[in-house]
Amino acid sequence: MVLGGTSFVGRAIVEEALRHGADVTLFGRGRTGADLFPGTARLTGDRDTGEYGALRDGRWDAVADVSGYVPRHVGQAMDTIGDRCGRYLFISSHAVYQRSGVGPGSDEDTPRRAPVRHVDSTESLDDETYGPSKVACEDDVLARYGARATLVRPGKVAGPHDPSDTFTYWVRRAARGGRIALPADPAQPVQVIDSRDLAGLVVRLLMDDRPGVYHAVGPAEPTTLGGLIETCARAAGTEAETVRVPPEPGSRMFPLVRPNWPSQQRSPARARAAGLPATPLETTAADVLAWDRERGEPPIRRGYTVQEEEALLARADGKAPAHRTNAAG
Known part of the structure; x- marks a missing residue:
């Protein structure tokens, strides 16, 4: 199951999963990419309005959550899916990390920013709330699925x-x-990071049933x-x-x-060891x-x-x- 699988990163993940012969189900609003992936199962819903009814039935070996930005999105998806999935992989961000006191080549254990759960009434994200909101989403996924959770933190995707x-x-x-x-x-x-390399890592982690946190960075x-x-x-x-x-x-x-890019350089060592490709x-x-x-x-x-x-x-x-x-x- 790919939550958000027709735009950019999600699209690349679906393409990679299909290339490996996976049986893929897409969940989204159905407003984009209607001509993509003919024959692939599609479930229609809307995270913004909390429409998750299409996820109430079925069972999946793994879920790749590409479209979760605020805790409400992720929490409602997990509440609906419950234990009817094997592994839950959440696409996070390097914005979760503290902005100072971090040197080049930092790993996945770098201190994160404080989580924020209530952005505002419209849930609009900005430079101050995006990272802390992703931190809260990560915490919720780990709390719900434990060893069945996987977090991928991409750098700038191209x-x-x-x-x-x-x-x-x-x-x-x-x-x-x-x-x-x-x-x-x-x-x-x-x-x-090439979007197809990010997709390759995501699919490999799911196929290998790997828990943990991984930086997806390149080249x-x-x-x-x-x-x-x-x-x-x-x-x-x-x-x-x-x-x-x-x-x-x-x-x-x-x-x-x-201006502070040197402090944002992340180590890809753990992801490379897990199979991150290098286009x-x-x-x-x-x-x-x-x-x-x-x-x-x-x-x-x-x-x-x-x-x-x-x-x-x-x-x-x-x-x-x-x-x-x-x-x-």
Whole structure:
């Protein structure tokens, strides 16, 4: 059973499970991906409105919960399913961790933030409540299922069908080549995980019936933001030159730019030992580029517009050193 299996991460998990011959059931609102996975059993419900009646019958060897963000969602799903599942795997987040006093390469035992159970009347999540809400969800899953619980904490996920535009911005921008405005140090380390690698880990953990907590992070070879842009350019066969520019207001949320990113680097050792695959970053970039072009390159919400970037580069001329990224050939 996949709770939320037609959008991005859930979609990748379903594809991987079907590839392994699993008998998959999907639970969702039925509003997206209606043409996906023909012949796969579908149950319709809505976590936002508490419609879980479709889960009252049946039994599953495992449940992969991709769509639980607040304790109410997870609690109602578990209340309805009860003991009619073998293992319950919850997709959590690195946002559960404390934000200070943590060094690079931290493992799954890093101290977490305090849980929050009541977000607000609308259950809207923001930078202050998202992580603590996921902490509360983790605690509830562990309390309910104990040794039958598995927690997976992904890093930034990239791949085809990504709705966030985060990695897609750099893939599309590097494909245009030329001078690229970068409001960060190109040496800033980054971690991104291919959605298909995350799915591979999830399915492997369920097939092996493994309990525990696992970081899903990649790529296998450490990289930097400058290196990521270089890889994206190489995948597109272009030449690019990154030019460091001053951060604009609000650029803390610029795609993959985080002032405290070194402290957010997580160790993938436990997940690798459990079977986490390692798709090369260049392959991820090439596949995202192909998917983005196939869908017609619609407007994206992240990063600079062409006009904004041109203005920043004009101001930076003669003032900022350039970091060469020659990636053609």
